[in-house]
Amino acid sequence: MNHTISHYPQSLKVRGCLPAMGYSFAAGTTDGPGAFDFKQGTTTGNPLWNAVRDFIAEPTPEDVECQAPKPILLATGRAKFPYEWQPQVVSCSVARIGGLFLAAVPGEFTTMSGRRLRHVVETAAKGQAKRVVLAGLSNIYSDYIATPEEYQAQRYEAASTIYGPHTLDIYLNKYTELTDALITGKTPDAIVQPPDFGGNLITLVPPVLWDAAPWGKEFGDCLEQPQKEYSHGDLVVAKFVSGHPRNNLRHGRFYATIEKQQSEADDAWSIYATDADWDTKFIWRRDSKILGTSTAEITWSIPADTPSGTYRVHHYGNYKYILGGIYPYHGFSDSFTVK
Structure with a gap:
């Protein structure tokens, strides 16, 4: 895909390539070398490995020309089974907290690439950026991003720069546009959303x-009830009859919460802590593979700043019926006081 980049003194047209990994990728790094006869700095192909590559996915002459001087070892942009091997659309974003600008990057920038990215974000911010930080890896993974100069040497990072020699230039231009849109309030141009392969995932987990x-x-029945009273620093333990957590991964929700009573008159409760807090643990155990029974143990180490009051443990889950179907359940422990 052709891109017009404007972060240079004059606009330039460059081309991004379909993803591909180079020979030096297989060579590994100095502290973690690869196998076989691969070496860093390789800029020529090998007929044997090219034949292996073509069996998986064969690059076109345009791919080879676009990626030069990288010799293509894996034409990942041409490999589609069971879904694309490397992303052709990536998510980029810039966030701001006062004078702190966060460039959320979808790959591993080399040191010099990172410096150049920080510079273009700072320049595009027009004096409003007191500090620019690269936040990676964010959103998706697009391997390494080397500078055009590093790309010519074709060491490990350059061979893993999947969109060709102008990969960094394209990223720099995009982050310049995003930073400008952030500080001016303009809406970016039409954005192509990355594809969702959630329905194509292959798993070897039974x-x-x-x-x-x-x-x-x-x-949801509570098998082991908490004590009636606790103090700060004590450990609350409750154990429930549970279904397998993989029946429902509950994205954005919880398997367990600690609830605090707000009103005794109308039995009103609010969530005080969840299984995402450092002070809680959710431990699931399969008691019998044959019978299908399991338990969920929920613990809460009461922090020192916990308000006094009445609390309870709430467990959520889903069970799989032996004749088919997955059904939700939930259960409470007895209430207990924290003093």
Whole structure:
């Protein structure tokens, strides 16, 4: 894809390539060398490895010309099964907190590439950036980003710069545009969204066959109740009849919360802590693979600044019925006081 870059004194037209990994990628780095006969700094191909490469995905003559002087070892931009091997659309963003500008980068910038990116963001901010920080890896992974000069040497980082010799120039231009849009309030030009391959994922993890509750119990029942009273620094422990957590990954939600009573009159509770807090732990155990029974142990180490009051543990989950179907459940522990 052709790009017009404007962060130079004059506008230039450069070309981004379909993703590809070079020979020196397989050579590894000085502190972690690769296998076989691959060496860093390789700028010529090998008929044997090219034949192996072409069996997987063969680059076109245009790909080879675009990536030069990188000899293509893996034409990842041409490999589509079960989904594209490397991204052709990446997410870039710039955030601001006062005078701090954060450039969220979707790859590993070399030291000099990072310096150049910080410089263009600072310049585009027109004096409003007191400090520019690169925040990576963010959003997606697009391997390394080497400078055009480093790209010519084709060491490990350059061979892993997947969009060709002008990769950095394209990123610099995009972050200049994003920074300008951030400080002026302008809406960026039409943006192509990265594809979502969530429905194409392949997993080697065996599926959940079924879940079952012990005799006389229901999912969400509390098997081990907390004590009645606790002090700061104590450990609260509650154990529940549970289903397998993989039945529902509960993205953006919780498997466990610590709730504080707000009003005893109308039994009103609010979430005080979740399983995302450092002071809590959610520990799931499969008790019997044959019977499908499992338990969830939820612990809370009470911080010193916890307000006095009445609390309870709330567990959420989903179980898989033996005859099919996945169903939600939840359960509470008895209440306890923190003094």
